[in-house]
Amino acid sequence: MFNDLLAGFGDALQPEYLLLALLGVVIGTLTGVLPGIGPVGAISMLLGLSPAVGPTGSLILFAGVYYGSMYGGSTTSILLNIPGEANSVVTAIDGYEMTKRGRAGAALTVAALGSFIAGTISILALAFATPVLGDLALKFGPPEYFALSVAGLLLLCILLTGPLWKSLAMVFLGLMLGAVGLDSLSAEARFTFDTIELSQGIGLVPLAMGLFGVAEVLSVAQQVRHGRVRRPKAPRLRDLLLTREEARRSAGPIGRGSVLGFVMGLIPGPATLTSTFVSYVLEKRLSRRKEEFGKGAIEGVAGPESANNSAAAAAFVPLISLGIPFTPVMALVLSALLLNGITPGPQFIDQHGDLFWTVIASMFVGNLMLLVLNLPMVGLFTRVLALPVQVLMPMILVFVLVGAYAANNTMWDVTVMVCAGLLGFVLTKYGFHMAPLLLAVVLGPTLENSLRVSLSIANGGFGTFVTRPISGAILAICAAVLVARLVWLLSRRVRRTAGNGDTGSATPTTATEPDSSTRVLSERSNQP
Template identity: 40%
Template sequence: MDALVSLGEGFATALTFQNLLLALLGCFLGTIIGALPGLGPSNGVAILIPLVFTLGLPATPALILLTSVYYGAMYGGRISSILLNIPGDEPALMTTLDGYPMAKQGRAGEALAISGIASFVGAFFATWGLVFLAPQLVKVALLFGPAEYFALFTLAFATLGGIASRNQAKAAFAAALGLGIAMIGVDGQTGVPRFTFGEVHFYDGIDFLVAIVGLFALSEVFIFLEHRGTDKAAEGGQKDLGRVIPSLKLLKFTSGATTRGTLLGFVAGVLPGAGASLGSFIAYSFEKRISDRKKTFGKGDPRGVAAPEAGNNAAAGGALVPMLALGVPGSGTTAVLLAMLLALNITPGPLLFQSNPDVVWGLIAALFIGNLMLLIMNIPMVSLFVRVLMIPPKYLMPAVAMISFVGIYGISGSTFDLMVMIVFGVVGWILRKLDVPLVPIILGILLGDQMEKNLRRAMTISDGDIWALFSSPLSITLWTLAIVGFVLPLIIGRYLRPKIADEDKAEGSDPD
C-alpha cells in the first residue's frame, strides 16, 4: 500500500504540463533514434544529456525526458529490424529473425503492430515490477557473482546453435569469431595490447556500433550492389503491405509468447550487467524451444517477433531496478542515466527512495505515462512506417549507406572507424553468401568482454581454483542448462528432424 501511495504522489509530480510535454518529446525523439540503424538508446540518451544541461532542467524533468527517450528507442529499434533487416539497436537483433521474413511475406504491418503491442505489455508490467518487486528481485540479483555471470553467458553461447542457424558448426564458428573480435584491445588487467597489430586505434577495442552497422547495414548495401539490375534488386518496392492492424486471432496466438517474454526479460533486466540484449535473446530462445513444433521460427512466425520485443522492453524496465536500488547499472543505457543522476548530485542506492522520493516516484509515474504515449503514437503510425517498404532500393540503399556513415562518424569522429565499418560490411557480405549467421558474431562481440572479465574475477577471487565456477547451486543450475541447451539440438538434429521432415511431406496436402 505504501508503494501505491508513493506512486500516486509520483503521478501528481509527473502530470504537469512541462513533464507531459517532455515525456511526449522524449518518446518521439526516442522512436526516431531507435529506428535509425546504428543508433540505440545508449547513444540517444547520451546525445541529449548536453541538451538537458543547456535547458537547465531540474532532476525530475531531466530524468523524465531521458527515460522517455530510453523507452522510445526500445520501441523504435524494431522498425528498421522488421522493414530493412537492419537492427536499430542491440536488443532488436532477435526481432530481425522473424520480423524481416514477415515483411518479405507482405505482413510488415502485422509485424510492426504485434511488436508495438508486445513492447507495451513488456514495459507496462516491468514498470509494475519496479514498483512492487524491486526489494525481492534485488535480493535475487545479489546472488549473482562473477562465477554465476560467467555461467550465464556460457548458457547464452551454448544455445546459439539452435537459434541462429540449422548448422551448429557455422553458428559455433560465428560465435568464436565474435569472441575473438571482443578480445581486441588493451588487456584491462595487465595493460598488454592484444590483437592490435601495432595499430593504436585498436587499443580501445572494436566499437560495437561499428561492427553492427557494418555487418548488417553495409552488407545489405553490398548485396544490393551485387544484384543491381536483376529481379532481386527490385524486390523491395514490390512487397504487399498486408494488414496494418492485427486480428484478435493473431493477438491471442502471440499472447503466450508476449507473457513469457515479459517475465524472462524482466528477470534478465534486473540482473546487473545483463541488460535488454540478453533479455530479448533469452525470450526468443525460450519461445523457440517450447513453441517451434512446426519449425516456423526464422521463417516469419509472429511469436518470434512478440517474444523478443516483450523481452527487451521488459528488460529495459527491469534494468532500472538495480540502478535505482543499488546504484549498479543494469544495462549500457542505465549506466548513462546513472552518470546523469550523479551529475545532478543525486546518489542512487538504498537511501534514494528516502532521500529523493519525489524524483524516484515521479520517474516511475512518467514511465507509465510514456509507455501509454508510445502505444498511442506507434499503432496509428504503423502505416507510415510500412511506407518505407515502398521506397525503391536504388534510393533506399544509398540513404542507408549515408545514414550509416554519418551516424558512425557523428558518434566517434574517427575516419578509422569508418574504414573498420567498411571491412565489417565486406565480411558480413561474404559470411551471408556462405550462410554463416551474423547474430552469434554480434552477441560474441557484445558479451565477450563481460564474459572474460567475470571469468578473471572469479579466478582472482578463488586464487585460480577452477572449481569455483561450479561452487554455488545457481552456477551448477546454469551450467546444467548450458550443457542441455547445447546437446539437445544435436540430438534433435540427428534423430528427430528426419522424422519431422517425413511428417511434413506426409502432410504436404494439408493447407494448415
C-alpha cells in the same frame, strides 16, 4: 515506488523526452515495416548520437525503437506475408490468412492491442522485478557472472537456426575481437600493433554499425531489383473494430502471451523470437479450434504478438539489475549507457533511480504512442515499402557515417565501420549470424575477467563454477540445453537417413530443404 514512478512521469513528459520517445517509436515502426534492417541495425545507426542525447534520452529513444519495431514488424506480416523482422514470422502464418479472408483490420487491431497490453503488463513487472533481481545480484560473485556470460552466448547459439558450428565460430570471433586493446586486469596491450587507436579496443559503435547497417546496404546493393513494389491495401478505420467473438477469443492468448513472454525474456537467448513460437504452440494446444490454426485463427496473432512485446520489456531486467545483456539489442543499450559513463548492475537503481523511473514512465508513454500512431496510420507506414532503394540505402549510409564519426570524433571509427561492414556482408552471405558475434564482443570482457578472477580466488580450480549453487545451476541448464540440441540433431539425421533408405530416390538436396517458415526465420534471425 509509486512516488518514484510519479516523479518519473514528471520527467518523461518533458517536451525533449516526449520528442525522443516519439522519434524512437516512429523509427522503430519504420524499421519493423522495412524487411532487413531490424532493431539492431536501427539502434546501431543511432548509437553514435548517444552522448549527444544523454543516458536518459538514449534509453528512451532505443526503447522506443525496440518496441516500435515489434509493432511495425507485424504490419507487413499481416498485410503482405512479409515479416519485417524475425519476431513477426509467426504472426504472418495466421495474420496473412486473416487478411485473405478480409479481416486484416481485426488482425492489425488485435496485434496492436495485444502488444500494448503485454507491453504495459511487462513494464509493470519490469518495475517490480528489477529491484528484486538487483538485490539477488548482490550475492553474485565472479563465477556467477562467468556462468551468466557463457549462458547468454551459448543459448543464443543453440536457439538460432542454422549450423551450430557457424554460431560458435561467430562467438569465438567476437570474443577475439573483444580481446583487442588494453587488458583490464594487467593493463597489458594485446593485438594492438603498437597503435594508439587499437589500444582503445575495437569500438562497439562502428562495429555494430558496420555489421548491421553497412552490411545490409551492401547486401541490398548486390541483389537490387527494380520494378513496382507490391503495396498493401490499408484497411479502413471501421474495419479495425473487433467483433465481440474476436475480442473474447483474443483475451486469453494476450494474457498468456504477456506472462510467457516476460518469463522467457528473463532467460538468456533470443527470447523475443522464441517466445512467439512457444506462444503459438501453446495457443494451438489450448484451443478448441485447432483446425483453424494456419487458416486465420485470431489466437495465432494475439498470443505471439503479446509474447514478443512482453519479452522485449523483460530483456531490460537482466541488463539493468545484473549489467549483463542477453540479446544484441540490450548489448547496444549497454554500450549507450557506458558511452555516457553509466555502468548498470545491482546498484543501478540506488545510484540512478531518477533515470530508471523516467525510463519506465517513458516506456508507458511510448507504448501508448505506438497504439495511437499505428492503427490509424497503418497505411502511411506501409507506404515506406514503396521507397526506392536508391533513396533509402544512401540515407542509411549518410546516417551511419555520421554516427560512426560522432561517437569519438575520429575517422578511425569510420574505417573500422567500413571494414566491419565488408566482414558482415561476406559472412552473412554464407549463412553466419552476426548477432552472436556482436553479443560476444560485449560480453567478452565480463567473461574473461570473471573467469580469471574466479580462477585466482579458487587457486586455479575449475570446481568453483559447479560447486557454487547459482553458477552450477546456470551451467547445468546450459549443458542440458546443449545435449538436448545435439540429441535432436542426431535423431533428425537418423530419421533423414532412414527416410532416404525408404524412398531410395530422395536426393540429398531435397532431403535437407527446410520448409518455408524455417527458411524465412533463418534469413531474418540476424536481428533477434
